[in-house]
Amino acid sequence: MASSAPVAIVTGANSGMGKALAQDLVESGWKVAIADIQENQAFQKELGDASSFYKCNVADYDSQAKMFQQVWDTYGRIDALCANAGIVDKSSIYILDHRNSEVIPPKPDLLCTDVDYKGVVYGTQLAIHFMRKNKEPGGKIVINFVRGASRVLKQKEGISINAVCPGIVHTSIIPQAMVDAVSPECLTPVSTIVAAYKRCLNDASVFGKVIECSAAQQFLLETPELANGRVSKRAVTVWDPLFKMYHHELSGLPDAIP
Ligand SMILES: NC(=O)c1ccc[n+]([C@@H]2O[C@H](COP(=O)([O-])OP(=O)(O)OC[C@H]3O[C@@H](n4cnc5c(N)ncnc54)[C@H](O)[C@@H]3O)[C@@H](O)[C@H]2O)c1
Numbered sequence: 001m002a003s004s005a006p007v008a009i010v011t012g013a014n015s016g017m018g019k020a021l022a023q024d025l026v027e028s029g030w031k032v033a034i035a036d037i038q039e040n041q042a043f044q045k046e047l048g049d050a051s052s053f054y055k056c057n058v059a060d061y062d063s064q065a066k067m068f069q070q071v072w073d074t075y076g077r078i079d080a081l082c083a084n085a086g087i088v089d090k091s092s093i094y095i096l097d098h099r100n101s102e103v104i105p106p107k108p109d110l111l112c113t114d115v116d117y118k119g120v121v122y123g124t125q126l127a128i129h130f131m132r133k134n135k136e137p138g139g140k141i142v143i144n145f146v147r148g149a150s151r152v153l154k155q156k157e158g159i160s161i162n163a164v165c166p167g168i169v170h171t172s173i174i175p176q177a178m179v180d181a182v183s184p185e186c187l188t189p190v191s192t193i194v195a196a197y198k199r200c201l202n203d204a205s206v207f208g209k210v211i212e213c214s215a216a217q218q219f220l221l222e223t224p225e226l227a228n229g230r231v232s233k234r235a236v237t238v239w240d241p242l243f244k245m246y247h248h249e250l251s252g253l254p255d256a257i258p
Pocket residue numbers: 011012013014015016017018035036037038056057058059084085086087088115116144
């Protein structure tokens with residue numbers, strides 16, 4: 001018998017934002033499945049019968065699959081996945097410590113990618129599977145994204161990092177049937193992609209850009225304006241003490257917060 005109340009899985013709900021969200025959802029009449037790598041079940045007890053706890057490592061597909069199955073078996077429905085679990089990247093992509101070394105730097109620690117990216121992809125796929133089985137098929141998936149750090153690379157290393165988004169380009173990975181389904185003016189020739197690469201390679205002013213390649217044209221997609229001005233700007237501006245903690249020197253960015 002499926003639960004009469006809607007059911008949300010909140011990953012990483014034993015702390016921080018996930019905890020606050022789980023509390024709020026329970027107060028709003030949801031059943032909440034707390035999925036967290038931390039063993040602590042005290043929070044679930046505090047929330048009471050409207051919640052349940054599942055020990056789960058979102059970076060491990062089998063662990064998430066087991067959790068989803070258990071939630072389904074308990075409630076008979078899954079209406080929302082709040083893919084909140086995540087960690088901070090404590091590795092240093094800039095490897096500033098190795099600047100004067102001939103030794104190949106150590107393998108990057110990609111745990112953050114495993115948890116914050118792969119964990120979300122795993123959860124999304126599992127949510128799709130189970131949300132299809134709901135009595136009224138469908139559901140909601142909520143995810144956070146983060147932005148990259150092109151300015152530090154440019155400032156400290158003179159390295160430009162950009163992204164080229166190809167559209168549909170008729171190469172061997174695109175089946176002919178797909179090409180036939182797209183009107184010719186919506187195909188992007190390889191020459192546009194090459195031109196975008198060349199632009200990144202030859203124009204020093206192009207860094208931290210996403211280039212939309214569409215038919216014969218390239219469009220530089222600027223980072224969207226923050227909607228809440230100074231308040232949001234403060235949240236995404238590099239804070240030098242934290243930068244130094246991870247990278248062992250200051251960022252060198254003129255607008256960093258000291
Ligand atoms: N706090 C911020 O300023 C901030 C800013 C941007 C993004 N975020 C992101 O927001 C989300 C919530 O962060 P928070 O500030 O509430 O952090 P938090 O550390 O208070 O809570 C994170 C929770 O995720 C759990 N968790 C960590 N790894 C896990 C795993 N592999 N599987 C399952 N659970 C795991 C932790 O046990 C913890 O309960 C995270 O994804 C974080 O990266 C936070």
